[in-house]
Amino acid sequence: LFSKNEYFILILGLDNSGKTTLLEQIKTKYTKIPGLPPHRIVPTVGLNIARTQYQDIKLIYWDLGGQTQLRTIWNKFFSDVHAIIYVVDSSDKERFNESRDELEIVINDSKLKDVPLLLFFNKQDLPDAESIEYLSSVFKSVIQSCQLTNSNDQLSSLPSSPSPITTRNVQLQPLIACKGEGLEQGINWLSDCLR
Numbered sequence: 001l002f003s004k005n006e007y008f009i010l011i012l013g014l015d016n017s018g019k020t021t022l023l024e025q026i027k028t029k030y031t032k033i034p035g036l037p038p039h040r041i042v043p044t045v046g047l048n049i050a051r052t053q054y055q056d057i058k059l060i061y062w063d064l065g066g067q068t069q070l071r072t073i074w075n076k077f078f079s080d081v082h083a084i085i086y087v088v089d090s091s092d093k094e095r096f097n098e099s100r101d102e103l104e105i106v107i108n109d110s111k112l113k114d115v116p117l118l119l120f121f122n123k124q125d126l127p128d129a130e131s132i133e134y135l136s137s138v139f140k141s142v143i144q145s146c147q148l149t150n151s152n153d154q155l156s157s158l159p160s161s162p163s164p165i166t167t168r169n170v171q172l173q174p175l176i177a178c179k180g181e182g183l184e185q186g187i188n189w190l191s192d193c194l195r
């Protein structure tokens, strides 16, 4: 059914984190079919899919919708997944812990063992958005269980993990989904992981 060099990427995150906006940006940037402009986007109910050809690899993105009642269906898709994109609303402080706990459940699923994780800290344009440094401390338990691939020293405050428990790569990427800022860096990283 699927050809070689074709990879499934699951886009997850709480509702309102910006998953649909991200996927529409991906469509606009990487396909010939333009994505919906931000004002036409409605909350995701069910599946939203984008298929892209980027350099030598084909990526198929699945946005499963983040509403609580839909979360139980997420893991039906896990066995076919090659990478995870997890989107966080950097301004929604009340839900940081909920978002992290949700991510922990996802990455603890045995079907997703060692699958690379791109952590998009979205809405960095908002004045009350938290910094990547701060967010990395909120998500510390997740990050320390993986191999952090960020090469900048922005995250030097993050206590290094002597022995990550998986070989999963994780990259922390600031994002402004509605403008596409940070998107290319994230997708380049992901593509390199999959090659």
Ligand code: GDP
Pocket (backbone or CB within 6 Å): 013, 014, 015, 016, 017, 018, 019, 020, 021, 022, 038, 041, 042, 043, 044, 066, 122, 123, 124, 125, 126, 175, 176, 177, 178, 179
């Ligand atoms: P989803 O429920 O995760 O699919 O989230 P949506 O993509 O529907 O986005 C939720 C809301 O956040 C919408 O009002 C978007 O316009 C807004 N949004 C998404 N990305 C950004 C961003 O980078 N900056 C700002 N300021 N708003 C964003």
